[in-house]
Amino acid sequence: MARIGTLILALALAPLAGCSPQIGLVEGVPSPELNACVRQGGTLQVRGRAGTVMCVIPYADAGKSCASSSECRGRCLAARTDGDLPKRGEAAPGQCQPENRLFGCFAELKDGKVATTMCID
Numbered sequence: 001m002a003r004i005g006t007l008i009l010a011l012a013l014a015p016l017a018g019c020s021p022q023i024g025l026v027e028g029v030p031s032p033e034l035n036a037c038v039r040q041g042g043t044l045q046v047r048g049r050a051g052t053v054m055c056v057i058p059y060a061d062a063g064k065s066c067a068s069s070s071e072c073r074g075r076c077l078a079a080r081t082d083g084d085l086p087k088r089g090e091a092a093p094g095q096c097q098p099e100n101r102l103f104g105c106f107a108e109l110k111d112g113k114v115a116t117t118m119c120i121d
Helices: 002-018 031-039
Strands: 041-046 052-056 076-078 094-096 106-111 115-121
Touching: 031 041, 031 052
Parallel strands: none
Antiparallel strands: 041 052, 076 094, 076 106, 106 115
8 A cells, every 4th residue: 555655656746857946046935936036037046135035037138238228128337447336427338237136336327427336235
């Protein structure tokens, strides 16, 4: 009788054999949130100083050269020079932000010049 139970369990779990864990998934998050995130092409990740679990979705235009945020799905971010952000009003090369969740300090470009700088954490 135990063999039949084992066989039934094995057959029930067989479809899951091809499943592999997603990179960046966080344990303990309700399935609907996880499923909604994965459907959008994202992964659940812990971000920021508070360790908040959030859905991180990469942008298709990540890293593309830009002069203004209107050219990107997200923001057009100024490149750092010598490790520092350029100052407001300075001209700078830019790249489209890599994903929907942006943390740290960055400078946003408009018409090839720094329009705003901010730090998010």
